[in-house]
Amino acid sequence: MKEHYFDYAATTPVDSKVLEVMIPYFKEKYGNPSSIYNKGQEARLAIEDARERIAKIIGADSSEIIFTSCATESNNLAIMGTSLYQKFQNQEFKNKKLHIITSSIEHHSVLEPIKYLEKNFNFDVTYLPVSKTGIVDLQDVKKAITNFTVLVSIMYANNEIGTIEPIKEISEIIQREKLKRKKENNNLPIYFHTDTVQAIQYISLNVNHLGLDLLSITGHKFYAPKGIGALYIRRGTKFLPQQLGGGQEKHQRAGTENVPYIIGMAKALEIAVQNQKKEAGRLRKLRDKLIREILKKVPDTLLTGDKKNRLPHIASFIFKYIEGESLVLKLNLKGFYASTGSACTSDSLEPSHVITALGIKPQIAQGSLRISLGKYTTEKDINDLIKFLPKIVEELREMSSIKGDF
Numbered sequence: 380m381k382e383h384y385f386d387y388a389a390t391t392p393v394d395s396k397v398l399e400v401m402i403p404y405f406k407e408k409y410g411n412p413s414s415i416y417n418k419g420q421e422a423r424l425a426i427e428d429a430r431e432r433i434a435k436i437i438g439a440d441s442s443e444i445i446f447t448s449c450a451t452e453s454n455n456l457a458i459m460g461t462s463l464y465q466k467f468q469n470q471e472f473k474n475k476k477l478h479i480i481t482s483s484i485e486h487h488s489v490l491e492p493i494k495y496l497e498k499n500f501n502f503d504v505t506y507l508p509v510s511k512t513g514i515v516d517l518q519d520v521k522k523a524i525t526n527f528t529v530l531v532s533i534m535y536a537n538n539e540i541g542t543i544e545p546i547k548e549i550s551e552i553i554q555r556e557k558l559k560r561k562k563e564n565n566n567l568p569i570y571f572h573t574d575t576v577q578a579i580q581y582i583s584l585n586v587n588h589l590g591l592d593l594l595s596i597t598g599h600k601f602y603a604p605k606g607i608g609a610l611y612i613r614r615g616t617k618f619l620p621q622q623l624g625g626g627q628e629k630h631q632r633a634g635t636e637n638v639p640y641i642i643g644m645a646k647a648l649e650i651a652v653q654n655q656k657k658e659a660g661r662l663r664k665l666r667d668k669l670i671r672e673i674l675k676k677v678p679d680t681l682l683t684g685d686k687k688n689r690l691p692h693i694a695s696f697i698f699k700y701i702e703g704e705s706l707v708l709k710l711n712l713k714g715f716y717a718s719t720g721s722a723c724t725s726d727s728l729e730p731s732h733v734i735t736a737l738g739i740k741p742q743i744a745q746g747s748l749r750i751s752l753g754k755y756t757t758e759k760d761i762n763d764l765i766k767f768l769p770k771i772v773e774e775l776r777e778m779s780s781i782k783g784d785f
């Protein structure tokens with residue numbers, strides 16, 4: 380049976396050019412970058428080179444990049460590190476209830492550390508609502524900011540519905556707040572963090588043009604291995620390290636660096652950026668064909684997410700009267716691999732918080748399917764899916780006990 384992989388937003392295979400540059404660092408060049416002899420320094424030079432190349436791609440200085448194990452860690456470090464620093468080290472604000480703003484459709488690796496701060500460290504949190512297509516309202520951001528807001532964390536683009544957020548405009552609001560605080564001698568910083576896990580490979584961005592303070596990435600969404608990520612931290616941003624016990628990453632993240640994976644991630648990001656425009660254009664065409672044909676061929680189907688402000692590789696639907704899990708399993712039997720939402724929550728039967736935040740009722744939200752494309756997706760794959768998916772939905776609907784008009 381031919382396999383059709385449609386879950387590139389969950390993870391991607393490692394590019395062979397990426398693997399090729401990694402291999403020497405598992406074998407001959409296996410030194411520990413903290414060792415001062417040649418073999419260690421060979422590894423040190425290689426990771427510093429990788430750091431510089433990644434920094435260049437996002438317009439940062441290499442001293443502003445910290446390597447982590449994944450985006451979950453990067454997001455945790457960004458959120459907990461900056462917020463707890465202000466809570467415990469900023470004398471003026473020690474007994475104050477600090478405030479965080481985020482959106483209701485963030486990845487759990489953003490939402491959970493924020494909830495943790497809310498529950499255990501007495502932070503106030505504003506979870507911004509989103510429009511029916513998943514866009515944060517700028518007026519809501521403006522209104523939510525208080526003199527005690529220490530962090531705004533809004534994702535660049537959503538992993539389940541592909542909606543791209545107005546990051547530049549949100550940043551402008553935050554920059555104005557920074558100026559206001561300066562004038563008013565308010566010594567609490569307000570940091571802007573964005574999770575660019577799904578966006579970085581398709582949208583060229585510059586941390587200075589966008590006025591970002593913190594930005595998270597992970598290698599396995601752009602053809603590097605799983606288990607390597609990075610966090611951009613603007614120079615001067617104060618934060619408490621979350622992992623202690625070693626001087627690595629200038630004491631900001633203890634633990635021996637994952638040398639081969641760091642080198643692989645830098646190469647993978649370079650490849651992604653080199654082909655960005657062409658690949659985004661190609662995927663956009665395939666995605667639009669898929670959306671058009673599925674909406675035409677399958678009745679009672681909704682497209683979730685924004686039509687215009689949408690990542691090129693994500694198409695997401697709701698098929699009424701069926702459950703997404705059954706659809707995923709039935710597709711699997713035919714060799715089609717897709718997901719109901721984000722891979723990290725697909726073992727839970729709760730309707731996705733992203734879909735329900737769009738104002739979709741939980742019983743309808745159950746029928747969601749995310750199809751995500753990548754560099755090995757061909758027009759033939761799309762045509763095959765267009766051929767099979769309507770039949771599979773129809774079969775499931777015949778057996779389904781979910782009826783009625785929602």
Ligand code: PLP
Nearest residue numbers: 449450451486488538574576597
């Ligand atoms: N943020 C977003 C938007 C994601 O899609 C994911 C993974 O699905 C993550 C964070 C977590 O990334 P990692 O698997 O590297 O921890």
